[in-house]
Amino acid sequence: MGDGTAAADPEEAEQATGGIRFWPGTDVGRVRDHNEDSFLVDKKLSLYIVADGMGGHAAGEVASSMAARTVRECLAAERDALVEYEQGHGGTTRKDILRLLEASVQQACSAVHEEGIRDESKRGMGTTLDALLVIGSRGFIAHVGDARIYLYRQGSVHQLTEDHSLMNELLKRGRLTREQIEKVQYKNAVTRAVGVYESVEVDVFDFDVLPGDRFLLCSDGLSGYLEEAELPKLFEEIPEEKLTPHLIDLANERGGKDNITAVVVRIPDDESGVDKLTREVNLKLDILHKMPLFRFVTYQELVRVLNITSVRNYTEGESVVDEGDEGDELYVVLTGRVKVHSGDTTLVELGPGQHFGEMALVDKAPRSASVSALQPSKLLAIKRRDFFEMIKKDHDVAVKLLWSFLGVLAQRLRSTSRELGEAREQLAAEDLTHELLGETTQVEILADDAPSEGGTDAKLIETAPDLEPVDLDDEPTPAEVEVDVDPKE
Template sequence: MGLSENIRFYAATDVGRMRDHNEDNYLVDKKLALFVVADGMGGHAAGEVASALAVRIIHEELRKERDLIENKARSDGRNPLREILALLEHAVQRACARIHEEAKADATKRGMGTTLSALLIAGAYGYIAHVGDSRIYLLREGRIQQVTEDHTVYNELLKRGKLTRDQIDKVAQKNAITRAVGVYERVEVDTLTIEVLPGDQFLLASDGLHGYIAHPAELEPFFEEEDGAVATSGLIDLANRKGGKDNITAVLVRLGQGDARDSMRARMLALKRDVLARMPLFSRLQEREMLRIMQVAEVQTYEPGQVVVREGDRGDELFIVLSGQVRIVRGDAVLSEIGTGEHFGEMALIRAMPRSATATAVEESELISLRRADFFEILRKEHELAVKLLWQFLGVLADRLDQTSRDLTEAREVIAAEDITDLIFPDTEDPGSSSAQGGTRS
């Protein structure tokens, strides 16, 4: 039984203590393994209309493609993952256009929109689409992390470093959202693919709940609660006890234990993350940012003697050794042999140029590859992450330049070394002298 067929879910919503109607909507479809939370906005109950339209249209769009999703989920490789993610994003855009059209047709609904956080589990992967300030949290191996990013004025100011937290707290509209489904005909959707593991838990929450959560660790007792229904009702009670100033929605999704293959995947995924995290290029990334890198990092297997890259060929991939050993050769000279955690080909991420050496697997090896196109896509979409990556990349290049400078200095010292042959062999005559040739010069 696959993880997508071994899911338990629990959902609850509440109007809260301050509102007279509930503009939150949620959807759970176990057969499709689709979970959505939407928090509407707009006067005259327009927010409720927007959130209801969003969950309904997304459900309809994905249900039409259920067979395709299931077939793609059984396929190997990167393209099926991208195609499922594209289907999810298309469904969000359809909902956005429909809500916008409804608002234009009814003056009382002008400007209505909704936040949206959706999770689709297919095969061994979870596909996330996110707009606004609802959230998705992930519990994995006892660690809770927020995997979506709030689209709010507060978060934008914080990311740009323009103001301190104390200064931002004084901004009147700091909680205003910067993206919503339906306000315009189209919306920028954050998407993410996560390889899911046995025992993973996801929490989808509207801001009426997570607004009272100062740190993800505060959610730990609810994730640990054996009865999921008690956990979700407890989350609703928590928000109400702390003020209940907004509608409150919680959807808790729990994956089962899986099989032997899932356990093997879990070990491999932990190793992959550990190897990436030790690289200088990725060492300063937060957990959500590391998930973004892992989304595009592909593992490839090479047999002994198989060439990974060939000197002179143009390349577009950075390689990191996950297991095994790789020999680096330039011409006939062996430059080095590298093992787990070491990498080569990082310049290919920045520019297309011939490989400076040949890399060959010495033994059966697994390599993590990161392509230039995927790297550039991250730089375009994730501005804060882009700054971190480029800054770390500069550090890597600086280290390489320092090493090259040291090598050149050592080479110059060797070339300029004093010839002490005469001191070592004082009686040896120059073979090219006249005496060595048996004659004398008068």
């Protein structure tokens, strides 16, 4: 672990369990007289932590060091559960790991808070904390504060964490433009910190880790001097073993007003499985991103959506859903082909990128049609319970998804109304023809009634594929819409 100093011997510290390589470093900067940042690396756990303390009179460095150590101790005490998850034995799930990681941060928060109460000189001390835990092909992140974790993947850089800062909140709410940032008096103020109070809200999530992925964990003393657009070039042109000192030097050259800490982590290449795993992860991300429902979400948010999905494999002729059953899942076709049918009547066939059952995310109505695999198929499924759990935790994602949902439903309602109008015209024409021929035909035409539940029109609404999203150019943007999610849903 580093508490205000860089790793004593980078050559010894750069190889972790499973071939993961890492390069940590920290610097006091050009203005501060002491370093309140800490980093921690545990090779055996494949755990990487960056913490930026606050509190003055050396209390900040106490808080950051204590928090990082406490998280490691809590995870080390549950090493058996981590091993069980990696080996697929014992029933430990990724949700168990996320709960364990969050509990570790809460324990750290309590420890720092209690120390502040015990020692009057440290009262009110706290720290940001970012932890990356790698287990097999999964990454687990815990995040509190305004330090950051970046992912470099296939030539692009993505910020995986969202700053818990006053400045970011003002930007999100449209109260501040990026041009006005420099004029903000308390732009470094954080809205969440470990240890200031007895507990803290922790962002935790997991994601697929691909061979060759690289991560940068850094305090705001570095990220404050970096533009995300310049990071891909730095990852590409600077040798990995020199990237950490290069970034620290860069921050100092651009001002060095704060302590600077960075940990670069490299996942090893695995030629045997890289192509298959990479293709599958990219396929899931690409298909979700192209769906109208997810058109407003960022890459960071899309990763969180992917967390609540599961992949299902179906053989030819196997039933996916049955008409009349209560629905609670949205399905997206990844590979293969399925048919939507009622009895022996095929309503539509769906292929890769198309989806069905989205109405199940908002109600528990019976399925209006059956779906079966026409060939071996791989489907992505999202459960209603997991969907609501996600949007309850992240209000920004909730606004974007529910706004998109309204757009999709509005488009389908318009499409259904248009088709009903065409059907009425056709029936009226047939009725007129029969009258002219002297035939009497009893025809009942639905006037302005909504489609009957479970009827043909209801099937149409739920299963219509490849519909373009509704044009919302003249409507308010998602950021202007307030959505109140009932926590009892």
